[in-house]
Amino acid sequence: MSELSDNLMKQLRFITQASNAFMHEHKQKLTGQQRVLAILLHADHLNQRDLTAILALRPSSLAELLKKMEQNGDIIRNEDTTDKRSKLVTLTAQGRQKAQKNADQKTADYSEIFFKGLDETQQQQLSAYLTQISNGWPDDLQQEAQRFVDPLDRLQMMQEMHQSFMAQYADPENLSPTQLKQLKTQMRQMMHNMHQSGHHGMHGMGSDHCQHHGGHHTDFNGPHPFKKDEWQDF
Numbered sequence: 001m002s003e004l005s006d007n008l009m010k011q012l013r014f015i016t017q018a019s020n021a022f023m024h025e026h027k028q029k030l031t032g033q034q035r036v037l038a039i040l041l042h043a044d045h046l047n048q049r050d051l052t053a054i055l056a057l058r059p060s061s062l063a064e065l066l067k068k069m070e071q072n073g074d075i076i077r078n079e080d081t082t083d084k085r086s087k088l089v090t091l092t093a094q095g096r097q098k099a100q101k102n103a104d105q106k107t108a109d110y111s112e113i114f115f116k117g118l119d120e121t122q123q124q125q126l127s128a129y130l131t132q133i134s135n136g137w138p139d140d141l142q143q144e145a146q147r148f149v150d151p152l153d154r155l156q157m158m159q160e161m162h163q164s165f166m167a168q169y170a171d172p173e174n175l176s177p178t179q180l181k182q183l184k185t186q187m188r189q190m191m192h193n194m195h196q197s198g199h200h201g202m203h204g205m206g207s208d209h210c211q212h213h214g215g216h217h218t219d220f221n222g223p224h225p226f227k228k229d230e231w232q233d234f
Contacts, residue, residue, distance in 0.1 A: 015220045019114060026110045030102065032065055035151055037074065037099035040091045043155060048077070054155050056147045074098060082180065 030038060039054055040046060046054075052062050066089060069075045074095035077087040091099060115123055134145065165183055166172040175183065 019090050022110070022114055026105075033069055033074070034098075036065065036069060036089075037091070037095055038102060039155055040075070041096065041099040041103060041150055042152065043159070045084060045088050045090050047080055047086050048089055049083070050158070051089055054158065056151070056154070069095070106228060123168050125226075 032165070036051070037053060048066065049059070051066075052059050055062060057065075066075060066077065070077060073092055076090050076091065076092060078090065080086050080088045118126060134142070137145065165186060169175060169179065
């Protein structure tokens, strides 16, 4: 490691630790339960296996987390009629109120304070440089870094993929069981390929919203690429 790259790593570490402290102080950093609430606020009635993929958690870890949330009265879980092996996770009125409160706190312009030292052009340049850094990583590091992708960005990617696949059918609201199975298989394979190739990375990060498309529940039950749980605050 050269002296220059060593200093850059120290600067990045300093900025990262400072940003984490700043986000925590201003309630911008969500706990595990709050992340689930945020996802469901954008896409309620979500299949539990989809939620596992979006949050990059082991199924057992998510099941434990959802059990606590259900006991707290924030969610309910019902059988998914399109997938007997999983359940649909739905916000209660209490859970929706909590999720909206968290969302309102995150709309404050705290990021403007943090990046006050850079004008808009400089912020765009910084964003481009950060993307170049992640693009230059070796494949194994890019794949490992997928667990740091923001869950809302991962949700949006899944929803856009779902919308793209649904566009293949003339009457997407009335798919046959065979067509649904084919759709799920295609999406599982594509998601698996994206994880294996390190796709997404920092591209498209920072999305402000996600759209929930219809009542279809996509299934991402391919091999799980994440070996570690991102949140330890259950």
